[in-house]
Amino acid sequence: MSFLSARRSTRLYPPLLLGSQLVFNIGFYAVVPFLAIFLRDDMLLSGWAVGLIVGMRTFSQQGMFLVGGALADRFGARAIILCGCVVRISGYLLLALGDTLWPIVLGACLTGVGGALFSPAIEALLAKAGGESERAGKRTRSEWFALFAVCGELGAVLGPVLGSLLAGFGFQRAALAGAGVFVIALIILFFSLPQTARRQGELHITPWWTTFHQPRFVAFIVAWSAYLFSYNQLYLALPVELSRSGSSEKDLGPLFVLASLLIIVLQLPLARLARRAGAARILPLGFFLLACAFFSVALFAATPPPSGITRLAPAMLMVTLLTLGQMLIVPVGMDLVPRFAGDRNLGAHYGALSSMGGIAVLVGNLLLGGQLDRALTPSPQASVAWVLLGIVPLCSAIAMTVICRPFQAHRTA
Incomplete structure (x- = not known):
């Protein structure tokens, strides 16, 4: 040794x-x-x-x-x-x-x-x-x-x-x-x-639930949790859409490549746009794009898929809108957390953000996962799951317009 x-x-x-x-x-x-x-x-x-x-x-x-x-x-x-x-x-x-x-x-x-x-x-x-x-x-x-x-x-x-x-x-x-x-x-x-280096003494973790005495922050993390729930559908709902369109699991890789390329090319320009527009405008817009990602698939879910590469159009639209929404939401939302925390107990506040998002994914997938079984084949019922998925971030888009009102004049640094 x-x-x-x-x-x-x-x-x-x-x-x-x-x-x-x-x-x-x-x-x-x-x-x-x-x-x-x-x-x-x-x-x-x-x-x-x-x-x-x-x-x-x-x-x-x-x-x-x-x-x-x-x-x-x-x-x-x-x-x-x-x-x-x-x-x-x-x-x-x-x-x-x-x-x-x-x-x-x-x-x-x-x-x-x-x-x-x-x-x-x-x-x-x-x-x-x-x-x-x-x-x-x-x-x-x-x-x-x-x-x-x-x-x-x-x-x-x-x-x-x-x-x-x-x-x-x-x-x-x-x-x-x-x-x-x-x-x-x-x-x-x-x-x-x-x-x-190691810290001496007992391990001390400030519990994330200590942030619950701030009602506006609690509302913020609950609304924010729709982001992680929505983006997690790349792993759960996107394969369902590929199955409906007659695609194979090999098509999943290029779709993730599309998401990553969008982030590499557009993240910095969109971050500059977000700084100019401010959180009160950008966060509702970002969550609205997440909702549109699912509503766009709902428009196609009831009809038989076309032949050729165009069968991937709904999946590509979903990935693109989810990625655009993510690029708007994450930098601005992360920058707001210290304002809620007053630069104190940042670990607990960011932990609350992650934990609430994890809870939303767990509960949301459990409640809506069964609906996705109906979206495996084209039918009128196939659209229901996508509409329900879209309602979740749409509610957050509405909530963020109220939650972020005190930051109307705020511009992220």
Whole structure:
């Protein structure tokens, strides 16, 4: 062990963290977007059961973000990143080797817990390394985070492509390949990440529910939760639309590539537009675009799909509108949280945002997942599920016009 410690790097390189984000997203997007298809087609589960499992996976990640960040502070980011890799590898192995339902459910949840462990820790290390770079007169911390986002999106482009190529071999072999990606990442990070400082004393986590004494913030996170619920439908409802249109799971990869390319090209221009327009205008518009994404599919759901590439038009429209809505909502909404918090207990406030979103995905998928069974084939009833999905963000669009009224004159920095 002393030999390993001697060979381990003692310096933290930001490019290593950027590469980690790239590899992590490749491993994630090569597997998770195809989970709902596997559960429906191979495990023969009903829509509500598929929705419940996909929702549990999301909740196990979003709901644990606050805990993951606190653990990184207490035990050191390096240890928690390596632990997160091990947990995600375990989840993927359960998905790959499980032949009954419960190992699959546990594996799906472990993939979420793993992400909740390593994602906050990676971001904390990048903040530290970026600050050192900025003080040395090199690249600023904000520039490193911008590159971090780009690397994440590149991984989100390459991951679905890899997943589509592996689709012909079956989901479980793709999960095994995903585990291999994280094993490689674990080995590289073990030797490359330096030891990080640990906080002495007891682990203390400010509970996210302590924010409930702020009624306007509670209303904000409830309305905001429709964003994560809506965007999560890329994993649950989008495969249903592909089935209705006669497409295959191989078409899922290019659609995720489309979403990532839109973010890479348009995120910065839309962020500048959002700064000029302000939260009171942008957030209702963003949620309205999410609602239109589902309403647009509802217009096509009752009719038989056309032949050729045009059969993908509703799915492409859904992905485009969801992505545009996300690009407007996330930067502005995240910037408003410190204003609600008064720059105090930010961890608890951001934890509340993530946890409420995870709850919305879990409950929403459970309630509406069964409706998606009717959308698998063209029929008048097929439109009902999409209309119900669209009503959720539409309600949030209306609510945000009231919640954000005090920020009418606010422009994000």
